[in-house]
Amino acid sequence: MAISSIDTLPASKVALIFGITGQTGSYLTDHLLSLGYKVHGVIRRSSNFTTNRLEHVFDQIRNNLHYGDVTDSLFVMKILGKIKPNEIYNLAAQSHVAVSFELPSYSTNVNCLGTLNILEGIRLCNLERVSKFYQAGTSEMFGGQKEDFTEQEWERIVTKGMTEKTPFHPKSPYGAAKLLSHNLVQIYRKSYNIFASNGICFNHESHRRDPRFVTRKITVSVANIKKGIQEQLVLGNLNAERDWGHAEDYARAIHLCLQQDNPVDVVIATGRTFSVRQLVEIAFAAIDVDIIWKGHGEKEVGIDKKTEKVLVKISPQYYRPNEVHYLKGDSTLAKELIFWEPKWTFEQMITEMVKCDLT
Ligand code: NDP
Numbered sequence: 001m002a003i004s005s006i007d008t009l010p011a012s013k014v015a016l017i018f019g020i021t022g023q024t025g026s027y028l029t030d031h032l033l034s035l036g037y038k039v040h041g042v043i044r045r046s047s048n049f050t051t052n053r054l055e056h057v058f059d060q061i062r063n064n065l066h067y068g069d070v071t072d073s074l075f076v077m078k079i080l081g082k083i084k085p086n087e088i089y090n091l092a093a094q095s096h097v098a099v100s101f102e103l104p105s106y107s108t109n110v111n112c113l114g115t116l117n118i119l120e121g122i123r124l125c126n127l128e129r130v131s132k133f134y135q136a137g138t139s140e141m142f143g144g145q146k147e148d149f150t151e152q153e154w155e156r157i158v159t160k161g162m163t164e165k166t167p168f169h170p171k172s173p174y175g176a177a178k179l180l181s182h183n184l185v186q187i188y189r190k191s192y193n194i195f196a197s198n199g200i201c202f203n204h205e206s207h208r209r210d211p212r213f214v215t216r217k218i219t220v221s222v223a224n225i226k227k228g229i230q231e232q233l234v235l236g237n238l239n240a241e242r243d244w245g246h247a248e249d250y251a252r253a254i255h256l257c258l259q260q261d262n263p264v265d266v267v268i269a270t271g272r273t274f275s276v277r278q279l280v281e282i283a284f285a286a287i288d289v290d291i292i293w294k295g296h297g298e299k300e301v302g303i304d305k306k307t308e309k310v311l312v313k314i315s316p317q318y319y320r321p322n323e324v325h326y327l328k329g330d331s332t333l334a335k336e337l338i339f340w341e342p343k344w345t346f347e348q349m350i351t352e353m354v355k356c357d358l359t
């Protein structure tokens with residue numbers, strides 16, 4: 001399968017991003033603008049500005065931002081019919097896994113029916129030959145609990161990582177809704193010949209990440225502790241393990257998914273896994289603090305080796321009703337098919353995030 005040449009893109013190529021104000025939406029916007037795309041985006045009406053992640057490119061996109069909501073099927077039809085985009089990216093989601101346990105109905109509505117609205121919109125507006133569609137799938141669909149997999153499957157997961165063929169066992173309303181979206185993309189592709197691709201993205205982060213996700217919560221707290229404006233960092237499960245990459249790399253992969261001759265379902269991951277505990281250690285190392293751990297479970301604390309101050313504590317408030325313990329991705333297919341490889345390492349990314357949060 002050949003990749004079409006990005007260098008020769010016609011200047012008039014038009015993209016529409018649902019979720020443009022989010023972390024990944026903003027990096028995708030940067031990337032598409034740098035390639036000469038005309039970028040449209042859907043923003044939600046809110047009592048506050050939500051476009052701060054887009055400030056640096058605002059002049060280039062201000063006339064192409066449209067108020068709307070992915071759950072509003074009339075709006076979705078209207079915007080697709082009006083813009084007739086060459087590429088549609090659905091990054092819109094209630095993207096917080098823990099919140100999806102508190103708001104299961106809302107999260108399912110946005111994360112699943114939103115996708116359906118776009119797929120139906122492509123069909124009803126007769127855009128099958130005009131638009132390519134990308135769905136933001138997630139490693140949360142895999143689940144990552146050993147007991148769900150055969151011994152052989154688990155052995156493969158911990159040595160090489162999860163692939164496009166690994167069975168899905170979602171553990172949250174978020175993961176379940178995303179899995180239904182994943183299935184809908186495959187169904188619409190087969191049934192209506194729509195060019196629809198699923199990216200199965202593992203965690204991706206950056207200094208633009210919302211601080212309610214664990215990486216940024218940690219880097220903001222470490223920076224605040226260094227500045228003397230915060231005493232301690234309070235976390236939930238330190239043992240959870242994730243394959244964390246940089247959102248800038250993932251935006252590049254997302255774009256590549258739509259530059260193929262045929263639609264793809266593809267894992268985007270770094271292939272390296274770290275625990276939340278290791279993440280804390282790397283973030284504190286960026287301010288020259290050595291963390292040592294004492295105690296177990298809810299009583300465990302992280303102590304500054306030099307000053308013996310307790311800097312990290314546990315609160316069950318951050319535990320989830322059902323946890324995804326271990327995620328590691330194998331993006332061999334992405335390498336072969338879309339020629340994608342990450343540029344950032346985990347350690348570089350966390351160090352950079354702490355540096356940004358210090359300024
Ligand atoms: P964010 O939470 O940062 O961004 C989510 C975006 O969706 C925001 O622009 C938000 O708008 C928008 N949105 C939420 N609800 C609606 C709605 N009803 N209608 C229209 N827009 C809506 O997520 P990320 O940028 O990190 O992730 C992008 C996508 O990728 C999400 O779908 C996420 O589930 C998925 N994903 C993310 C991964 C990651 O590690 N970051 C990994 C795998 C998948 P507003 O600003 O108004 O809230």
Ligand code: GDR
Pocket residue numbers: 095096097098137138139140201202203204212213214215217234235236237238240241242276318319320323324
């Ligand atoms: P995740 O990201 O659930 O993997 O979903 P998050 O950063 O929220 O959690 C990662 C792991 O850290 C543990 N954890 C904590 N998490 C948060 N948020 N706050 C804490 O204080 C804390 N302490 C420990 C969690 O239990 C979890 O195991 C992200 C989102 O971007 C999804 O949209 C995306 O689909 C997946 O990544 C891949």
